[in-house]
Amino acid sequence: MTSVPDHHGQWDLGRRGLESVVRASVHVYNDESDVSALTAALGRQMSGPAFIPSGARADVIVVGAGVHGSAATWNLARRGASVVQLDQFADGHAQGSSHGHIRMIRRAYPNPVWDGLVDRAYLAWSELSDAAGETLLTTTGGLYARPAADGSPGLRGPGCETVDAARAAEIFPGLRLGDEFTAVYDPAAGVLDAAATMRSLRSLAVAAGADRRTGVRVLGWETDGDGVAVRTPDGVLRAERLVIAAGPWTGALVPALRDLLRVVRIVNIHVGASDVSAVSAPVLGPFSVEVPGVGLLYGLPAFGGAALKIGLDHGPDDDPDRPQTPVTAAEAAELLVHARRFLPAADGDVVDSVSCRYTMAPRNRFAVGALPSSPGVFVAAACSGHGFKFGPVIGAALADLALGGQRPDLDFLAPGALG
Numbered sequence: 001m002t003s004v005p006d007h008h009g010q011w012d013l014g015r016r017g018l019e020s021v022v023r024a025s026v027h028v029y030n031d032e033s034d035v036s037a038l039t040a041a042l043g044r045q046m047s048g049p050a051f052i053p054s055g056a057r058a059d060v061i062v063v064g065a066g067v068h069g070s071a072a073t074w075n076l077a078r079r080g081a082s083v084v085q086l087d088q089f090a091d092g093h094a095q096g097s098s099h100g101h102i103r104m105i106r107r108a109y110p111n112p113v114w115d116g117l118v119d120r121a122y123l124a125w126s127e128l129s130d131a132a133g134e135t136l137l138t139t140t141g142g143l144y145a146r147p148a149a150d151g152s153p154g155l156r157g158p159g160c161e162t163v164d165a166a167r168a169a170e171i172f173p174g175l176r177l178g179d180e181f182t183a184v185y186d187p188a189a190g191v192l193d194a195a196a197t198m199r200s201l202r203s204l205a206v207a208a209g210a211d212r213r214t215g216v217r218v219l220g221w222e223t224d225g226d227g228v229a230v231r232t233p234d235g236v237l238r239a240e241r242l243v244i245a246a247g248p249w250t251g252a253l254v255p256a257l258r259d260l261l262r263v264v265r266i267v268n269i270h271v272g273a274s275d276v277s278a279v280s281a282p283v284l285g286p287f288s289v290e291v292p293g294v295g296l297l298y299g300l301p302a303f304g305g306a307a308l309k310i311g312l313d314h315g316p317d318d319d320p321d322r323p324q325t326p327v328t329a330a331e332a333a334e335l336l337v338h339a340r341r342f343l344p345a346a347d348g349d350v351v352d353s354v355s356c357r358y359t360m361a362p363r364n365r366f367a368v369g370a371l372p373s374s375p376g377v378f379v380a381a382a383c384s385g386h387g388f389k390f391g392p393v394i395g396a397a398l399a400d401l402a403l404g405g406q407r408p409d410l411d412f413l414a415p416g417a418l419g
Helices: 010-016 032-045 067-078 112-132 165-171 194-207 247-253 329-342 388-402 408-413
Strands: 002-005 020-023 057-063 083-087 102-105 137-139 142-147 161-164 181-186 190-193 211-214 220-224 227-232 235-244 262-271 287-291 295-300 308-312 350-360 367-371 374-381
Touching: 057 067, 057 227, 067 083, 067 194, 067 235, 067 374, 067 388, 083 235, 102 112, 102 194, 102 295, 102 388, 112 137, 112 194, 112 388, 112 408, 142 165, 161 165, 165 181, 190 194, 194 211, 194 388, 220 374, 227 374, 235 388, 247 350, 247 374, 262 329, 295 329, 308 329, 329 350, 367 388, 367 408, 374 388
Parallel strands: 057 083, 057 235, 083 211, 142 287, 235 374
Antiparallel strands: 002 020, 102 190, 137 190, 142 181, 161 181, 220 227, 227 235, 262 308, 262 350, 287 295, 295 308, 367 374
């Protein structure tokens, strides 16, 4: 057996994000019993009791290693299922929708149909934090503003209250709204440590016995009377059931949803401040402002070493099969203008930037559940820009469904009703 470092196999190991592999070479004097003994030994030594040797059959295959796919993998593995998780990129990549430092969570939603799922999301974050042994959700309160003259219904939710610009300034002195704005104050809103969340989900899944395989692109899948077959460049994997949580690549893997999903480019900047405390909690928390003629501006306070973050909740169409490109100077300059308008203490330069992809669906809904035409295949798709906050609870729901459970509370997110 020989150790092969990545610089000796750049096309293969580099594509999969592997630093090295161990190569075992058979010879003319080896027979099938030798090969069987080797694969059995490797199976015991690799990802725990649920490692699936080549040619074997898993209980569930999960496609995608964003927050929903990773949460599903962890929930499946800790319930004792043999699960293989596949992702076309290496861990920590910036091509999808789950990378970056921080995210927002809130109870305020425009429609009461979301309230039950939001409640369960908060409980799921508490459970994940306990399992990870670190705080992943920090409550700060949040303000969500819109023009006072706009008569359409805005956000609402349990414990939320409508406030004018003067009261908003008392709550968050770091946010400057004019008298033309009104806002909803959500005391339960807060900041999610997205980077720690993704690290925790990966380590928890492996510790529970998940077989995680990065750098593996899924070419397609089929169902038959004997489960599901997933095609990859390295061969076919088989399982009883399949979970697809592929983010911007969902349309390519689920033709029934392709015409309903739109992938857009979203950019964010982190802005420095001469007084960091003036853009940190409790002076500032998560916020959004419906800016006439511009769109929805959103932001999060400086947190955990990351500077104040702002972005606009819309962008141009994007092709997920092309590498993500950095935030341009023009994109950053546009956001900096808005930072100067609404955040008087954001007096520094752009210190960091990040681009990502939203997968948008009609009415900004999700699709979570079984595919009507393919029993045994479940999907979590179209986060529509607000899916990270539901990561742990959607992962638990996917595990429930893939293991034969029923979730009638999620009927309003059924994939068949997406259109």
